[in-house]
Amino acid sequence: MTPTDVKRKQLWRTRIAVSAFFFLTGLCFSSWGSRVADIQLKLGLDEAGLGLILLAIPAGSALSLPIAGWLINRQGSSRILSAACLLYALLLPLIGLSASILLLVIALFFFGFVGNIGNIAVNTQAVSVEQLFGKTIMSSFHAIWSLAGLAGASIGNLMVNLHLQPMNHFMIIALAAIVIWATNAHATVKTHTPVKGKQPFFVKPDKTLIGLGIIAFCCMISEGTMYDWSTVYFARAIEAPPGLVPLGFQAFTLATTTGRFTGDWLAHRYGINKILTVSGILTASGLLMSALFPHIITAVIGFFLVGLGVSAVIPLVYSEAGRSKTMSPSMALAAVTTLGFFGFLLGPPLIGFIAHASGLRTSFAVVAVMGLMITVLARRKNVA
Known part of the structure; x- marks a missing residue:
């Protein structure tokens, strides 16, 4: 050898x-x-x-x-x-x-x-x-x-x-x-040398990391909506039979897993910026399809599109953050994760408030805006 x-x-x-x-x-x-x-x-x-x-x-x-x-x-x-x-x-x-x-x-x-x-x-x-x-x-x-x-x-x-x-x-x-x-x-990576001396708990992220964090925020709102509200949407907005209620979430999970296995190849071939741009379009399209056409088949297709859309966003954002020139990988990841985490926290309650006021279909349409924001931010050169 x-x-x-x-x-x-x-x-x-x-x-x-x-x-x-x-x-x-x-x-x-x-x-x-x-x-x-x-x-x-x-x-x-x-x-x-x-x-x-x-x-x-x-x-x-x-x-x-x-x-x-x-x-x-x-x-x-x-x-x-x-x-x-x-x-x-x-x-x-x-x-x-x-x-x-x-x-x-x-x-x-x-x-x-x-x-x-x-x-x-x-x-x-x-x-x-x-x-x-x-x-x-x-x-x-x-x-x-x-x-x-x-x-x-x-x-x-x-x-x-x-x-x-x-x-x-x-x-x-x-x-x-x-x-x-x-x-x-x-067998994990041991090449990293721990930083000695006083280190601050918080370092202000630069403009690029803030942009990546906002993309993570928009993605996590969309992803959190699927995790917490997909079965509720099928049960109440679509009025699916009990045996078909989990179908939307299953479609979303299958698409997410599939998208992550192909995400690296696609990013290598087309570039991270293009993949994030398409991801936002897929996320918004899937949520809008589900909201505008509340039927089992269209909702399953819509949830599948959302799964494909969000699948590669967080991995690619983390990858970009880890290459930061101004912060260590761990601090950069913590900064981006913090912003994304608030999306995961705020998303489900936001859906609940909007759904209570205007219905679940309206709330899903509002979250679709988050998908469009991923596309808008990804197209800015200083973000990805």
């Missing part, structure tokens, strides 16, 4: 290791999501109470945002990724063990806190792997996360049908995650 072959093998081992951590985080998150209804039943929560409790995860994530970049700068992304993912896996059984609302809120808060630190660390690692490969491959990493989400949801459905308690289910997933962690932690 030649030195070139050895180097190529090492590069691919590193890429596989980072992909494994994307899979680990996606598997843990989707496993929790697959058992929310069971935990709601266990604690006797109504919808309003559950909604308040679920705010613990974004609250933890929000608090970690200014800390994550600073911490990774100090300790290095490899070390922080390893610690965060191990804790993330161990927190999952604690959620299943929570016998009271207070304990559940505490567990979910730290689940969100640790999970977001792991998210920024693993994306920082992905930026480092991109640099080693010399090309854009961020979208493929996020595709692995999407695949893990599908796997976690499928396993969760199996566990429900087997009448396995969430605690036992989460213990199995945690053990699998620990195996993934143990077999891949040593």
